[in-house]
Amino acid sequence: MSRRTLALLLGLGLVVVACSGGVGGAGSPTPLVTQLPDDPSHPYTITAIDYHFHDAHPTPTLSEDRTVRWTNQGTVTHNVTIPAIGFSEDLPVGATFEIRGLGKKLGGPGTYQFYCRFHTVFGMAGTIVIG
Ligand SMILES: [Cu+2]
Known part of the structure; x- marks a missing residue:
């Protein structure tokens, strides 16, 4: 190669x-x-690594019932804020959380932005695609 x-x-x-x-x-x-390959039978994982959301620029097209998981593998606390559903959760170092059926909660197919409220100055944001 x-x-x-x-x-x-x-x-x-x-x-x-x-x-x-x-x-x-x-x-x-x-x-x-x-x-x-992305495996639809598992949560789709977005990883925060030092001021960047990995695998969310944008995500692949995710089904409405897909669980989306965020995990922090960086060295500082991050946050996931999703304005479309008024969601905001801090994500300490090493922490993980999931939102089941995120696409349904978001309202169906579309493109949705999220960001880290602590690091907007660094452009720490991502895009979730529901299809
Ligand atoms: Cu952050």
Whole structure:
């Protein structure tokens, strides 16, 4: 895989899986990058990492009944404010919360903004797409 391809895959938010070594071993080489498709049977996870909401620029199109989960893997407390439903919840370091059926609560298909009330100056915001 070329460096350009790797950079492209990483830019698309794909996850690098561990390379378990095996240098010089026989058989097929271990892939360095594996695409992890969005799985509708699980909550859609948006991760706050130091003034950025990862995987929400925008989200993929989510069904109305999908659970959306926010988790904070950064080093400071963040917040999730969703003006369309008057929701605002702080998200301490390491914390996670979920909203079940977020699309239904939002009122159905559409594009909805959310942001961190502590870090608007950094543009810490995201877009949820319900379809
Ligand atoms: Cu924040």
